[in-house]
Amino acid sequence: MSMADEDEEHTKALKAKEMMLPLFQKYNFTLKHNKLPIRHSKDDILARIRENPVIVLEGPTGCGKTTQVPQFILEEAYHRKEYCNIIVTQPRKIAAMSIAKRVSEERKCELGTLVGFKVGLKECLSPDTRLLYCTTGVLLQSLINSKTMANYTHVILDEIHEREVDMDFLLIVVRRFLATNSSKTKVILMSATIDSKAFAEYFKTPKKVGYLTAPIISVDRPRLYEVKEFYYDDLDKLRLDFAIDYENPGISSHMYTVAAKLVLVCDRLIENMHGEERMEYKPTVLIFLPGINEIDRMDHVLRETLTRIVNPKEKPNLDIHRLHSILPADEQVKVFRKPAPGQRKVILSTNIAESSITVPDVKFIIDFCLQRVLFTDTTTNFSTLRTEWASQANCIQRQGRAGRVMDGRVYRLVDRRFYENQMRFSTSPEILRCPLENVILKAKLLEMGPPHSILALAMNPPDLSDIRNTVLQLKELGALVQTVKGNYEQLDGDLTYMGRIMAKLPLDLRISKLIILGYIFSVLEESIIIAAGMNEKNIFLNQNSVRGYSQKMYWADGSGSDGIAILNAYIAWKSRKEQAGNESDMASWTRRMSLDLKCLMDMAELIREIKDRLNHVGMKEVSGPGRVVWSSREKTVILKVIMAGAFYPNYFIPMSVGGKELMERQSFTELGGRDPCNTVFFTGFDHEKYIGPLYTVQIKKLLSEGDFSKHQNMKVMYDRTTNRIFVTFLGSNDEHDQRGAFMPGKVHADVYRAIKLRKLGSRNRIMEIRTMRQRDAIEFATEMNLGHWEDANGWVPRRKVIRNAHLSVIPAIHQASMVCQVTNVIHCNKFYLRPEDTKNKDIFMDIHSKLNSRGYRLERFDPDWQFAVGQMVAAPLEEGSDRYARAVLKNYKNIRSTGDVMWTVFFLDYGHSSVLGQSAFRKLDGPLAYMKEIPQRVFEATLSEIQPSAIISPQGIWTAQSINRFKEMTLGKIFVVDVYSVVNDVASVVLKKGDEVPINSELIRLKFAQYAEESYISKLDHDMRERKQREMSLDEDVRYEVYHSSKNNQLKYEEDELEDVSPPEEKLRCKVMLSGPHSPLETTASSTVRSGVMKPVTIENDSVNSILLDSNPQDTHEKMLVGAFVHEQGNRLVVRQASMMPNIPGFGPLMALIFCPTCQMKKDEEETRVVSILTGLGCDKNTGESLFPEHDLALTLDVVLSDDDITEINALRYTMDTILHTDQDQTVPKFGDVSIENLKAKVKQYIIKILEHERKFMDIRHAPNDYDWKLVEENNAAEASSSSKKRKQDFNIYDNAIYPLLPPLGLLPVSAKQLDFLKRHCRELHKLALTDVNLPRHGITCQMCNTILETLPQLRIHLYSKLHRDRESQIKFR
Known part of the structure; x- marks a missing residue:
């Protein structure tokens, strides 16, 4: 040993003594241990750890390696008086916490002292902690931050066989640090099932000659109970002559039957297996299936098999449970409950029961040997779940679920030869098939070279093309810039501040971007809640039911957004939680509101974690006096704006086949002129054979799902000519409810619910009603006075006589305008007018004076009088009032507490409703009886060509502020009323008063309203x-004829509203299958990105947008839907977490221009206007080829885009970049709170200006080669507005711009020759509209609007459209 080594050893000993001595004295290190199998290998394991930098330890589940090996090391450190700091990884949070708890109990120390854990932001540790259990991600983040693992003496990586992306990347980091700055740290790799040789080879270390592979230690565990294995070819008695198709992994109908029979066999199997005699109930059968659809099918087949067993003695008593990851927690808990005595539990599970959840009493396992594996196509970024054969390692793990407390059996439904010779030993690593975005960001944070160089060191390196595509996606997201130190690199890019934040958050990168944009647009709190909800399992329950769908609509609150539904649900839960008395109250409330309590609690935990991590990177809400504040309605729009930014380019256009005009015409034809916004229809009802009104109650039952309170708000009609049944939803009687609530636009929510009801069945759900034989039906219907039978015409419904029809105040066809008083306002599209002509005033005053005169005594009704819907009475104008008026009874409600009946009544001469008790009603008899035959003195009206502003009311309903302003301007006042049209007795009008601006235009000017097509x-x-x-003005005879017919129209006949009747049950002997309900407003969505443009699109079933209807059928401009996630099913794209964007003309293209990396404007041939935009990463400057063609997005414009728009958009892009800017040596922006406050105020100013700007409509013209980039000459590319040049000098952020400035449009003026041609063409169209000539066979084309018009009515209607009028305005016609 050299002197340097001796010094190092001496320093190490001193450090150990100094740091560990207090711990050795404080805690007990000589504990008696349990007798787990691994104890026999203790000395060998410790010796190998001392001798080698890396060891591989393999041992079956339950041998004790996870809990005991770290304790062996801890105790050895005590005996050798050495320093130690051990960290152990677990793939799941719950495992890390529960194992730490168990080890601390074994060591008889408090959790968080000597033994601790850290998962996400939840941690339980102290300076004393020397054994830390954590998730793989926690260790990885720690190593990336510190760029060394020398802080730890031992790094133990457990469950490495799972080969998650984080684990594979952690192995790269650990191996790299071992070879560079952490050679003294010992690494132990552990797993139950492991390809040991591959790991040993990966961690080989160089020696003088060759390499030394990491030693492998195997620990055996003698099993207490035996588990026998059986294969498909062992089941001779069960199977027919059927061969499994191994080329196409999946489950055939035959194999479901085999599994069901196998369950019966297991139930009848009488074997005195060890351990079973102690159980009072039958042990469990666990069936492994690949997914939820297969679980549903297996459940159905199993129950069907049971129903076919006639003999009750032979029928097994099975308790069937489902188990999968999206099942609510309270449902998952049921699988652990003991069944009743004599009952057998059957669990149908995905691979969640393979490792995450353990059911102890499993005896039989039926394994289809299949699994669902996520694959991501990095080119398109579309993910798809593929069904494939499981690996042998998976099957062994599943087998381990049995034989825990008794002997068991596993039945693998594949042939033995296939299992042993063709099934892979282990599953392919995630790094080869899952998104690499987070890995590449972590590689950038490591600062150890370009991502592809680091990932080349993986055990199974991903393809270079996958790395390239992921880098391009990160550039599109704004996590990387296009260049590295100023030079373009296809496989690399400098990390942005946005990228750093994304790498720090435990979320999908698009969800992280939503939070960052939430910060920029001053909705940080809301964006964090939405992000956490989107990242969690579904917080909503009962999604496969109309009730669940209705509840989701309720939470979305008219926004049409899954994200906003999450936000509203979470805020309501949090508020309720603060007020709730106890946990059971909270649990029952969440169930009632279709919410998953456990998911909400997990979501709250994640929100805390996100906020904490954001604080560490300097991202928190500004709280100064100048901070940006949004109103609640503005906030809805801004949240949709940031969703459009975060989830770019997942943009979808709802499409109607043949275009909007054709759809409107078809709706009119299909529904026989009824309103498509509140009407659905069934087909398949033969009116010649059946009498429709007898089955009205059954139709209502089908659509109300047993809720009888809805019946009075449905009107069922029968059309003899088309064999259709129409159902119109009349809406709520609450005057403030404008649409039947909960979906944006004009379509009634019950239309959505009706279509959902159909789609929950098959694509064309068949609904059944029971009918009477014709002879019985005629007899019963005649007896009930519903009509009569005519041999020539069949059944003729009862009709009612409308007397004094000539006294109706509804504007007649000859009335272009009239003077009226506004008597009642509900909102701007529903109010009541009373004509002020002498005749009507006299009739009104006569009625009013007689009802309120002492000369006429109003008689009370008898106490037992049976009131009926539609009956006319005299009633007080409000409760307690002595002023009476004519009223018609609309519907009633029984008050249980008092026994009273409360009626909603409508006042025929005032236009308002009230709720009154029956005792308030008076008779219209004797001298007052004539009043029953006088039509109402007011008519319903709507302001023509306007709708609520999409900015202040994204739900499409009039705000309280706009209604109050409208009331101030109109209620009780007299106006000249220009009548645009009358449809279903509702007049579309313009209100005028002298020289003042019409009320319709004034509401638009005040920003309460926006233009709407009629x-x-x-x-x-x-x-x-x-x-x-016009005919009347030109021809005296026509005028006389119209006036004369109007005056003489004394009587009018129309079908009576028949009361609901229910035929006797015993006479309903036939069945009729109906198809429906259908709506002509049903649409499909189309992707706008190149890779998805030819693929059909569906919205995921649990989305509030799973039913796509044209919610504003009269509007011609395109709407847009944005999806947070998109995955592929076969050739179909499935959109998750979808949000319908605000109904603002041009919204989609504006969002693309604000948030795209770069764009190119496509102009028409004359270069006078922009017809479409192409956005994406741009193209190669030399070849013109797209840098990332699959993600290029093309949108056609239907509004005029101007240079002013581009200036405002550039100002917004520049400000967003400024907020996110960091210099090269900075990791966090250096702005103070005041500067950020000012920048955010500018963001608000610019976005409001962009959204509020009124743009002219223009015809849609497709540019040739929508997805082709055009090479721009250098001098054109460098052009920019003077303001952008000025900004560039002020602040040098454009070397690393996430949102570089867009080029100016450079449009040319329309030529005089073209203007002259278009004006002449317009004159010809208007002349033609005044004639009665037939148009040519293939119609004519409006050259202004590029629209084919096949008939004169189409031409006339087209001339009224906003598109045509805007085009006329642009060329200054008239």
Whole structure:
């Protein structure tokens, strides 16, 4: 030994004495140990550890290696009076904590003293801790931060056979440090099933001649109980002549049957196996299946097999349970409960029961020898779960679940020869098939060379192409810049501040980016909650039910966002938790609200961890007086903005086949003119054979799922011509409920629920109703006065007479405008008007004076009077009032506590509703009876061509502020009312008062509203009214005819609203299968990235967007959906955690321009406008080829993009970059709180300006080669606005810009010749619209809007569209 070595040994001894002596005195190191198998190998293990830098220890589960080996080392340090500091890794948090607890109990010391643990931010340790259990990630992060492992004397890596990405990277780091700065640290590799030679070879150390491989120590564990193995070819008595298809891993229907029969065999197997006689119930059967769908199928087959056993004595008493990772915790717990005496538990499990969960009483294992393995295509970043044959190591691990407390059996449903000769020994390492993003970021933090050089040192190095693609994805995310020290590198890039934060957070990188953008846009708290929820297992329960879907809609609160549903649910839970009295109250509340309590608690823990880690990197919410504050409604929009930024380029466009105009026309035709926003339909009902109204209750039951309270809000109609049944949802009677709640846009929530009901079955779910034979049906329906039978026409429903139809106040076809008073306001799209003409005023005053005159006595109803829906009564205008008015009864509610019946009534002459008790009603009899035959004196109206502003109301409903402002402006006041259209007795109007700005325009100016297209049916009515009014102005005879028919229209007949009847059960002897419910608004989504553009897209079943409907069918601009995660199933893309973006024209392209790495604007041939944008990492400056073609995103524009837009977007991109900027020697930005405050205020200013800017519509024109980058000349590429040049000098951040400035548009003006042509074309279209000529066979094209118009009505309706009017405005036509 050299003198230097002797000095080092002496220093080491002094250090040990100084640091360890107090511990040796404080704790007991001479404990009596249990008799685990590993005790016999103690001396050999310790000797090998002393002699070698690395050893490999293999031993079966239960031999004691995890708990005992670290204690051997600890005790040896005591006996040798040496310093020691041991760290042991575990793949799972729960294992690290429970093992640390167990070891501290064995050592009779308090947890957190000599023995401790650290998992995530949860830690229990002290300066005394010399044996620390932690997760693999904790050790890896520690080594990356310290860049040495010399702090530890022993590093023990347990369960290394699992080959997770973190473990493989940790092995690289450990081996590198052993060879450089930590040669004195001892490394012990341990596992139950391990490819020992490969690990020993990987850790070989050089010697004078050749290499020394790490020694392998094997520990055997004598099993107390025997587990017999059987294979498919041993089951001669069970199987038919069937061969397994080993080329295509999966489970055939035959194999499900084999497994079910095997369960029956196990149940009947009478063997006095050791240990079983002590049990009062039958031991468990555990079946391993690859996934949830297979579990469902196995469950179905097993139950079906049981139902086929007729003899009750032969039928086994089975208690069937499912077990998988997304099962709520309270459901998972059920698998541990003892079954009833004589009952056998059967557990259908994924590989979660392989290692994570142990059920002690398992005797039989049925193993399909399959597993689901995650593969990620690094080119597209789409992940897919593949079913493949499990490895032998997996099967051995599964076998170990039996034979713990008794003898057992394992049945492997593959042939023995296949198992022994063709199944792999171990599963392929994750590093070869899973995303490498986090690994590469950790490699960058190591600062030991480029990522590909470090990963080349792995046991199984990933492909260079996978590393290249991952580096490109990190550049797209903003974690790396394009260059290394200023030079472009395809396989490397300098780490950004954003990248450093991503590497520190225990999350998917896109979720980490959501948090970083939340910080920039001043919604950090909310973004952390959403991120934690997206990272956890699903916090929502009962997702495969309409109830679960409705609950998710409730939590999304009209946002159409899974992320915001998570946010709202978590905030409600947290608030409830602070108020809750006890744990059982909390548990019952979460179950009632369809929430998973354990997942919420885990989520809360993760939120604390994220906040702590963000504090360490200097990222926390600014709290000064100048901090940015968002209103709750603005916050919803901003959260969607940051989702669009974080999850770029996962953008999807909801598509309607054939385009929006065709869809609107089809909706009108398919529903017979009914409103598609609240109507669904069934097909397959033969009206010639069946009398529809007899089965109305059954139809309502199908759609209400047993909730009878919903029946009165459904109207069922039957169409003889199409054999369809239509169901219209009438909405709530709450006047403030504008849509039936919970989804953005105009579509009623019950339409979504109805389509969900269908989709929960098969793609075209067949629904069954029971019917009567025709003769019985005619007899019963006639008896119930529902109508009558005519031999020529079949069944004719009962009709009602509308008397005095000529007194109706609903605007007639000849009325272009009228003077009205606003009598009641619900919101801007629902209010009531009373015409102020002399005739109507006289009728109204006559009714009012007689009902409130002493000369007319209003009689009470008898106490036992049976009131009915639709009945007209006199009622007080409000409770306790002595002013009476005519009212119609709408629906009722029984009050259990008092026994009273409360009715919702509608006042026919005022337009408002009230809830009153029956005692308040008075009769309209005698001299007042005529009032029952006078139509109501008000009509319902909506403001034409406006809708709620998507910025202040992303849910698409009018805010309280906008309703109050509208009331201030209108209620009780008189206006000139311009009638646009009348549809279903609702008038679309413009309210005017003298020379003032119309109310419609004023609401847009005040930012409460934005422009909206009128619906197709409204435009049809508008066109018909305009033409009729034009004819009347030109032809006296026409005018006379219209007025005359209007005056003489004394009686009108329409189908009566029939009461719900239920035919006698015994007469319902036939069955009719219906298809539906369907909606013409159903749409599909289309991906915008190159790699997904040709693939069909579905939204995951548990998403609030799993039902995609065109929520604003009248709007022509494109909507956008953003998905947090996308994976592949076959050729189909499945989107998870989806959010519908705000209904702001051009929102998608604007988000792409704000958050893309770089972009190219595609112009039309004349270069007068931008028609589409291409975004991505850009192209090679020499060849023009895309740097990352699979992730290039192309979006077509349907709004005008201007240089002002680009200036504002550049200002925002620059400010975001400034907030995230660090110099080369910095790891955290050096701004003070005040500077950050000011920058965030600018971010708010710019984003609001971008979103509020009103853009003109333009026709969609596709640029040739949407995904091709065009080489830009150097002088053009260098062009930038003067403001951007100025910024560049002010602050030098553009060497490492995450969001470099976009180039100016450089558009040319439209030529005079083209302008003249378009104006002439417009004149011709308007002239043509006034004629009655037939258009050419293939229609004509509007050259302004690039739209084919096949008929004159289409042409007329097109001329009313905002697109065409905006195009006319752009060329200054008229």
